[in-house]
Amino acid sequence: MxxxxxxxxxxxxxxxxxxxxxxxxxxxxxxxxxxxxxxxxxxxxxxxxxxxxxxxxxxxxxxxxxxxxxxxxxxxxxxxxxxxxxxxxxxxxxxxxxxxxxxxxxxxxxxxxxxxxxxxxxxxxxxxxxxxxxxxxxxxxxxxxxxxxxxxxxxxxxxxxxxxxxxxxxxxxxxxxxxxDLLLARWKKLVWNIPYNGLSVILDATTNELMADNSACNLVEDLMREVVLGAQSQERHIADKFLVQMLDHTVKMKPYRTSMKLDYDQKRPLELEAIFGNPLQVARNAGVDLPKIATLYQQLKFLDAKNRQANF
Ligand SMILES: NC(=O)C1=CN([C@@H]2O[C@H](COP(=O)(O)OP(=O)(O)OC[C@H]3O[C@@H](n4cnc5c(N)ncnc54)[C@H](OP(=O)(O)O)[C@@H]3O)[C@@H](O)[C@H]2O)C=CC1
Ligand SMILES: CC(C)(CO)C(=O)C(=O)O
Known part of the structure; x- marks a missing residue:
């Protein structure tokens, strides 16, 4: 082909x-x-x-x-x-x-x-x-x-x-x-992208820095649990053991600046709608609020706008 x-x-x-x-x-x-x-x-x-x-x-x-x-x-x-x-x-x-x-x-x-x-x-x-x-x-x-x-x-x-x-x-x-099931696979990827991409920008941190700190690690887990609720709102089920695997994977990963952090540092627009806005919207349409993810999204929108204004 x-x-x-x-x-x-x-x-x-x-x-x-x-x-x-x-x-x-x-x-x-x-x-x-x-x-x-x-x-x-x-x-x-x-x-x-x-x-x-x-x-x-x-x-x-x-x-x-x-x-x-x-x-x-x-x-x-x-x-x-x-x-x-x-x-x-x-x-x-x-x-x-x-x-x-x-x-x-x-x-x-x-x-x-x-x-x-x-x-x-x-x-x-x-x-x-x-x-x-x-x-x-x-x-x-x-x-x-x-x-x-x-x-x-x-x-x-x-x-x-x-x-x-x-x-x-x-x-x-x-x-x-x-x-x-592509939708289930996409929500599973969000279990990683929502906490790590978002927090890497908000907390100015690499993956290893997030995993080395107890309060950041707890926040990662809370956000992962909200992604699971989002998936549930679309009738997709993600087992707890998948979250454990993702946390484990990240601990073992070479220290990494997420793609969103790289974009932020280079003052490029952040992929906020695809990674945060769309999942929040579909969950909300199904009657499910994801407050921690929504807070992260609002903060990222502010930083993204400010970052790019400074570019001009
Ligand atoms: N990088 C990674 O490891 C991973 C990335 N992803 C996802 O993959 C996607 C791509 O990310 P990534 O490869 O990192 O991004 P990059 O910015 O490295 O690559 C995007 C490329 O698209 C080019 N481009 C933009 N607009 C146009 C256009 N109009 N015509 C032709 N080319 C254009 C850019 O060109 P220019 O060089 O001129 O800016 C750039 O080279 C994102 O959704 C990301 O979240 C997912 C998993 C891992
Ligand atoms: C999970 C990871 C690190 C690689 O696929 C990624 O998606 C990103 O940095 O946005």
């Missing part, structure tokens, strides 16, 4: 480069780095092994890209207002859009653009940063959980095309899990 990568930053650059290295036909959409990457290619630094792709198919416009079987959305969700223009030229009629972004409800937005049958979601447990033009630093982890999108997020089961995409990624060295 052919792959289009929309947004060749940390996540798109890393996975796209792995796919190309494994021999697949990959096409990269870039913004500021396009000229540089067209002439010098992509550089990946990774604890697994460093590699360079001296030549890649680089574009600055999806209208110039070939139509692809799998179109990976790897922009920040703050750029998703561009998707109605970016997606239609690049997805084959029988192709699929694979949303690899963090957050909730994005597949439904994409389905409104390309149709209900052409959307899949993926949750990436990856720690990677873009450190220069066409230069990606992969720090830790890389597993992706794939799930089919269906209208209203009913459990979509395991499809043949999920298996095909999984085989391509696995062939490129990326471990894949297949989820029968």
């Amino acid at each position: 052919s792959y289009a990568i929309l947004g060749t930053g940390a996540l798109g650059g890393y996975y796209g480069a792995c796919l190309q290295r494994s021999g697949l036909d990959v096409h990269f959409l870039l913004r500021s780095d396009c000229d540089r990457v067209r002439t010098h290619g992509l550089v990946i630094e990774s604890p697994d092994d460093d590699f360079t792709l001296p030549q890649v198919n680089a574009y600055n416009d999806t209208a110039k890209m070939p139509q692809c079987d799998v179109v990976v959305v790897a922009l920040k969700t703050t750029q998703n207002h561009l998707l109605p223009k970016l997606l239609p030229p690049v997805v084959k009629d029988d192709g699929v859009v694979l949303v690899l972004q963090n957050g909730l409800g994005i597949e439904a937005e994409v389905a409104r653009i390309v149709g209900n049958n052409r959307v899949m979601g993926g949750l990436c447990f990856l720690c990677a940063n873009k450190v220069g033009a066409g230069h990606i630093l992969h720090l830790d982890y890389k597993e992706i959980t794939l799930g089919e999108y269906t209208p209203n997020y009913l459990a979509g089961g395991i499809s043949a095309r999920m298996r095909q995409i999984a085989a391509d990624f696995e062939g490129a060295g990326i471990p894949i899990k297949l989820a029968e």
Whole structure:
């Protein structure tokens, strides 16, 4: 299958480069780095092994890209207002859009653009940063959980095309899990993203600093429990042992500045609606308030606005 990568930053650059290295036909959409990457290619630094792709198919416009079987959305969700223009030229009629972004409800937005049958979601447990033009630093982890999108997020089961995409990624060295229920998988990812992304900004802390402090750790757990309530409001159940696993995982993780903290430090817009606003809204629509998450969201909105004003 052919792959289009929309947004060749940390996540798109890393996975796209792995796919190309494994021999697949990959096409990269870039913004500021396009000229540089067209002439010098992509550089990946990774604890697994460093590699360079001296030549890649680089574009600055999806209208110039070939139509692809799998179109990976790897922009920040703050750029998703561009998707109605970016997606239609690049997805084959029988192709699929694979949303690899963090957050909730994005597949439904994409389905409104390309149709209900052409959307899949993926949750990436990856720690990677873009450190220069066409230069990606992969720090830790890389597993992706794939799930089919269906209208209203009913459990979509395991499809043949999920298996095909999984085989391509696995062939490129990326471990894949297949989820029968994308919505459950998305809420499970929020168990990590809501506390750690939010608190890393509010408390100006790395993951290890949060885990080393009792009161911060208690707050992480309280927030995780509210995410579980949010999931319950959508009839999705997350067991306590999953929370324990996430806490454990984070203690063992290399000290990490979350993607939201990196955005904040670089005065880029924060992915607040996808990670906080949408989950709060769907829970509220089901009659469930999540007060600690709502407080975190309000504080983050303030800091995000102030941070970006200071940018001008
Ligand atoms: N990084 C990680 O380890 C993880 C990230 N995620 C999620 O993945 C998503 C992507 O994050 P991440 O890769 O870190 O973000 P990055 O900012 O590193 O990458 C996004 C890329 O999109 C490019 N871009 C933005 N607008 C356009 C446009 N109009 N046309 C072409 N390219 C554009 C940016 O270009 P430019 O360089 O010019 O700004 C940037 O390189 C987010 O939802 C994030 O939450 C999830 C798990 C882990
Ligand atoms: C869980 C983690 C660290 C990696 O996937 C992440 O999603 C983030 O930093 O936003």
